[in-house]
Amino acid sequence: MNPSGDISASASPSPTPSPSRSYPLSEAPRTIPAVREHTAERGPGWRPRDGYRVVVGDGELADEGRLIAGELGLAYAGERGDRRAGDVRLTLGGGAGAGPESYTMTVRGGGVEISGPSDAGVFYGTRTLKQEVRDGGTAPEGVVRDEPAKAQRGLMLDIARKHxxxxxxxxxxxxLGDxxxxxxxxxxxxxxxxxxxSDSHPEVVSEQRLSKAEVRRIVDLAAERHITVVPEIDSPGHLGAVIAAHPELQLRDAAGQAARGAVDISRADAATIVDELLDEYAGLFPGGQWHLGGDEYRALTVADPEASYPQLAAAARKRFGSGATVADLATGWLNDRAETVRGHGxxxxxxxxxxxxxxxxRAAEDIQVAYWTGKEIGARQPAxxxxxxxxVVNYNDEFLYYVLGEPQTFVYPTGQRIYEQWTPRVLRGTEAxxxxxxxxxxxxxxxxxxxLAGAQTQDQVAAGIRLPLRATVQKLWDPDAPELSWAQFRRLADRLG
Structure with missing residues (x-):
């Protein structure tokens, strides 16, 4: 990444020929995800050259300017009002009604201007430019107007079962940023x-773990690329690592049998330790989203939860009245944890x-539904x-679940199936x-x-999710039927890296 510096005394590159009718109409850029609108014009397009510079119209875009300058081998000149041949100019501003992640990229007269109502939109414009000129390519003359169909476009990593x-x-x-x-x-x-x-509960932490310093670097890198890191401490199930250090918290049935991974939510100290962890990590993850889990609580996978777990039934009646059930107590737990993270914004x-x-x-109205399956006990239709x-956020396990080792009925998802059959409205199974x-x-x-953590190495995971990730973001950016066939899309993905 080139540092900011005063290059005003450097020689201007030779002017690029002005557009003329001798040039054919430009073709739309080929990018992943595909741009949603391109107005063709006649002209030579743009490609990076020695001496070209990146300038910004607002200091808020300095990070975006430095990043794209470094990636394309250009000089970053900071805030400048003058114009030179070959400039890439980044500016804030957008037309009425443009979404916060929208951008306009104009390639004309030998230069490029990328504008958007926010720095995120401008950043996405620089990603389009980077893809266009990869390996000596040319950004086509004309105007790109682009924005995503969906506001949340994510990858979730299970770093608990595998380091x-x-x-x-x-x-x-x-x-992800690109x-x-x-x-x-x-x-x-x-x-x-x-x-x-963890500082509040170091006893629960595994030997193989990320340090807080490493997480801060990940969070900072993500922020530079307008990516929010969404943490998840799943509860009241999936807490086996916490229970290993605090066995007194483990849920047991009337016969004394332990429920794997589940804490006893009738105990106040179970809520205390989870809230202390949520409070601690709120300072490490500054983004606006938090995943509370809430799935597969084993007390609610038996035929008669009230008979099997009388302590939970008693706690439910004490808190919510004589007719209350274990499901009411579990919902109360979820609402309490939501209140904890809500207190951190x-x-x-x-x-x-x-x-x-x-x-x-009832679960609090502001808790978003991460819809993943129709197979679990109690799972309902998305409607x-x-x-x-x-x-609702779509995590459809028929298309979007890459489960190491392919246990149960899972198979590794393919980019082609996502590309050809899935849209954000396909929340469960294959029906929209x-x-x-x-x-x-x-x-x-x-x-x-x-x-099955040992089923693949890190590198195998990265290779295995490469095409599915590209197909997923294509359909989140634009859920309509893609213009390219799968074979064309795959060749494009291979060319873009």
Whole structure:
């Protein structure tokens, strides 16, 4: 990345020929995701050359300017009002009604101007330019107007069951940024491990873990690329690593049998330790989203939870009244954890099977539904959540779940299947929900789960998710049928790297 400096005395490059009718009409750029609109013009287009510079119209765009200058081998000249041949100019501003992540890129007269209503939009414009000129390519003359269909475009990594190195995660952040993803989920606590250093409860942390310094570097790198890191401490199930250090918290049935990974939510000290961890990590992850988990609580996978877990039934009645059930108590737990993260300015989400149909206590309205499956006990059709007005994020396990070792009925998802069959409205199975619900579907997330952690190495995971990630973001950016065939899209992905 080139440092900022005063290059005003450097010689201007030879002027690029002005557009004329001797040039054919330009063709739309080929990028991933594809740009949504391109107005063709006649002209030579633009490609980087020695002596060209990147300038910004606002100091807020300095990070974006320095990044693209370094990537393209150009000089970063900072805020400048003068214009030179070959300039790449980044500016803030946008037309009425343009979304916050929209941008306009104009290639004309030998220069490039990228503008957007926010620095995120301008950043995405620089990603388009970077792809266009890769390996000696030319940014085509004309005007690109582009914006995503969905506001949440994510990759979730299960770093609890398998330790991934910080450098590997940083590589994924760079990859996500270039593809215009804007979220990275980190599921860092589960039965098999707790993978981030803790000051409040060091006893729960696994030997293989990320240090807080490493996480801060990941978070900072992500922020530079307009990616929010979404942490998840799943509860009240999937807490085996915490229970290993605090066995007194483990849920047991009437016969004394332990429920794997589940804490006893009738105990106040179970809530205390989870809240202390949530409070601690709120300072490490500054983004606006938080995943609370809430799925697969084993007390609610038996035929008669009240008979099997009388202590939970008693706690439910004490808190919510004589007719209350274990599902009511579990919903109360979810709402309490939502209140904890809400106190840090976070918007909570939870897995869809953590919302219970028959509970009289209702999950707080602002908890987003992370819809992943229709296979779990109690899982309901997406239309039930959408019809109740809830906002949903698509994690459809039929298309978007990359489960190491392919246990149960899982198979590794293919980019082709996502590209040809999935859209954000396909929340469960292969059927799309009604179009009237589209506005409640906030976006989607591809997910890497490490159930059989040794089944693949880090490098194999990166290779395995490469094409599925590109297909996923294409459909989140524009859910309409793509212009390119799968074979064409794959060749483009191979060319762009």
């Amino acid at each position: 991934f190195t910080a450098s590997w995660i940083e590589d994924r952040v760079r990859e 593809l215009k993803f804007n979220q990275l989920g980190l599921h860092f606590s589960d039965d098999q491990g707790f993978r981030i250093e 976070r918007t909570p989400r939870a897995w869809n099977d953590g919302f219970y149909r028959d509970a009289s206590v 039930e959540y959408l019809g109740a007005g809830r906002k 929900v009604a179009e009237r619900y589209d506005g409640q579907i906030l976006g989607g997330s591809f997910a890497v789960w490490c159930d």
